[in-house]
Amino acid sequence: MKKFFSVADVDNLDTIVREALELKANPHVNDTLGRNKTLGLVFLNPSLRTRLSTQKAATNLGMTVMVMNMDKDGWALETQDGVVMDGTTVEHIREAAAVMGEYCDVLGLRSFPSLKDKEADYNEDLFNKFIKFCGVPVVSLESATRHPLQSLTDLITITEYKKTIKPKVVLAWAPHVKALPQAVPNSFAEWMCKAQSENLLEFTIAQPAGYELSEDFTKGATITSSLEEALTNADFVYVKNWSSYNEYGEVYPVRENWMMDNAKLKITNDAKVMHCLPVRRDLELSSEILNGPNSLVVKEAGNRVWAAQVVLKRILENLN
């Protein structure tokens, strides 16, 4: 593996999930693979789970980790060429990325979307330039449009807890107080669509009218605006809020109750409930579910380590 940015960077999902679960069973079996290799984690936006789980995964592989929290440093990067830098940007991404590539063997990068300019966000300009100029393998720690370590984690978790060969997996929109990116649901959708094409599961998306995701991520999925229809016979419900893609970054009022709760759980096939966290209790997802036996959210967060570890392992194996 030379980079990890989207599901397209993985040949076979079943294979990588099995490899991740083997690492979970034996976390320290490759603890010299990363000897004398440095992982740099660059956060242009804040992180908790991603930083901790990736740091732990790298340590399990024997790597050294250096963290750069650039969100608080007022480190405004210039990404455009041909600009006279006499304003607020203090460094060009050409130099910034290249220098990090001098110090690190592998780089991780997190960068959120603006939610203002759809085209700029969805062409992933910053991420693509960082990959181009740093000269070393890059792992996405969440970009404007995708969060692949989360999606791989989710597939690992579904594989661990499934009771049927081909479970029904539902991505269900939920309310929130803020306008959130589409990165997590986009990414979940493209991973589940590929998993469906590998016959690993059946995938349905439910969202209110106006909250349709970009078709680039949902091809192959069953899509409905009826939550009840989607939840019927569901084995896994992935709860997540996102803002509108079509009216980019907008938040429409939704009159119906889309919060996942025990009443809705009864429609399902005793479904396991997932969420990428942090979750707003009793707004996105009820406390009764989160405190009960159907919730996987904590174990799912724990699995972030094995997603990161299998990705770093494959990248290390491909270094020189």
Add this chain to the structure above:
Amino acid sequence: MKKFFSVADVDNLDTIVREALELKANPHVNDTLGRNKTLGLVFLNPSLRTRLSTQKAATNLGMTVMVMNMDKDGWALETQDGVVMDGTTVEHIREAAAVMGEYCDVLGLRSFPSLKDKEADYNEDLFNKFIKFCGVPVVSLESATRHPLQSLTDLITITEYKKTIKPKVVLAWAPHVKALPQAVPNSFAEWMCKAQSENLLEFTIAQPAGYELSEDFTKGATITSSLEEALTNADFVYVKNWSSYNEYGEVYPVRENWMMDNAKLKITNDAKVMHCLPVRRDLELSSEILNGPNSLVVKEAGNRVWAAQVVLKRILENLN
């Protein structure tokens, strides 16, 4: 040891102090005990000495350390159940603690009191919930009412420098410009009271009227509002400011001079002078003392490593 929150978590003070001093003599003798174990240090309030000394102690034991500075991240935790999270809190302590427990084998937590709500501070709600929900051993890096790593450090330092079998130890209130928590003096008092009950020392507290500490921490101590009386024949003077417990968080004007200086030192038995740092020079404690041979403050800060190391060692020995 399964947690380290108060003096109640230690059976015998003399034994743990001796073990700490053995580690000071041989810091690296257990350097594989923490192999493949991760310590997470969660700071809801800032830290310098505590972070550095605990990080060093963990490294001496071969542990991996991950630091989470949550005070700057605007990471507002919800601690109450049954709240619809449509406001400013972004994550519930149930999920936040449980997820950290997924990534770490041992957790350290620092959380200061509000100094507004006595009951909420003194029932240690946040700390107790964190311990309950994270599912792994927790070390207090200072809570609303206690700072046990500091107090163990202080007892180690007294043991190292005592010239008599049963020295007279005095906790002496001192002036400050801000309202400070009672955590350090509370904790020092409960450790010294227990040490007194083990016949290791004699313990006296001196504070101006209005600054009495909670009796839950001072049972067994000699308490006086006469600094002169307390300092007479003292072998160790522990200088510290705190705000009022009774009129919670208030700062009363004090007309008499309670700053520790050379004139007051003359009343003592050539006492060693201690302070947990940071110290306001010539407000709490005179420069002449701090620059002179009676001050232990720097060596005391250095001993923070051995307090942390003996606690982590005992917790590691008890894992699995």
Add this chain to the structure above:
Amino acid sequence: MKKFFSVADVDNLDTIVREALELKANPHVNDTLGRNKTLGLVFLNPSLRTRLSTQKAATNLGMTVMVMNMDKDGWALETQDGVVMDGTTVEHIREAAAVMGEYCDVLGLRSFPSLKDKEADYNEDLFNKFIKFCGVPVVSLESATRHPLQSLTDLITITEYKKTIKPKVVLAWAPHVKALPQAVPNSFAEWMCKAQSENLLEFTIAQPAGYELSEDFTKGATITSSLEEALTNADFVYVKNWSSYNEYGEVYPVRENWMMDNAKLKITNDAKVMHCLPVRRDLELSSEILNGPNSLVVKEAGNRVWAAQVVLKRILENLN
């Protein structure tokens, strides 16, 4: 080596540069030298390249690194004696430095100048007190008047890329939008002057009238206010902005074009172009140069590791 603060801490430049280049060829050959030794990096001002490269160098030597970002902590240090600390400073440098010396075997410190008070900046009061009170070897990570790890890096880079035995090296002032310290050019000048005295190169400084550096750093250099004269036959051009030393911290308007670009490059002997980064593109230095084969800026930044590593190696060899 007992400290690394200026060029005066190095006996022979040619020897240290050769040793650094040997480490570059074999980075891990001394990876047990720093075993059980702790490096503390104290940043009173922000850092990217310096932190990453020094962290990597220390890790290559087997040291443990602890980073203290004090710039964001509102940790205001008192540096004067005899002050009653009832104001905004929360800790005296006597205690702060001494405590860090308790936890660390070697300390690095970064502290920028005020650019307001020339005397206070140029007597390096904070740095000298830190060195005095911490009690362990100190490495400058940039002080008010010098940036020696950068200058050593620059000499390593010149040595690597020189095509003649005694290349002509030019320090060329360039425009900027902010008032910048003289630390980098001061330091570069004192290192190049010493290198010239060792017959390693010829050194010229070019700056507009009003931007002369302090003579304490430039003795032996050829100094001119004609950029064209300086660039003629130059083998290396080191581009850098700085504010006025004489009218301390002032920024005079400069009418002529001092930005380094391809037209000016033609005057040189196909010179290699250097800059300590971050660089303002098309203000200090043209994009065409930065994107082209004459730019060394990225490789130069990469060499920061070997400068830090040779310095830490020499300090470790001298411990105990």
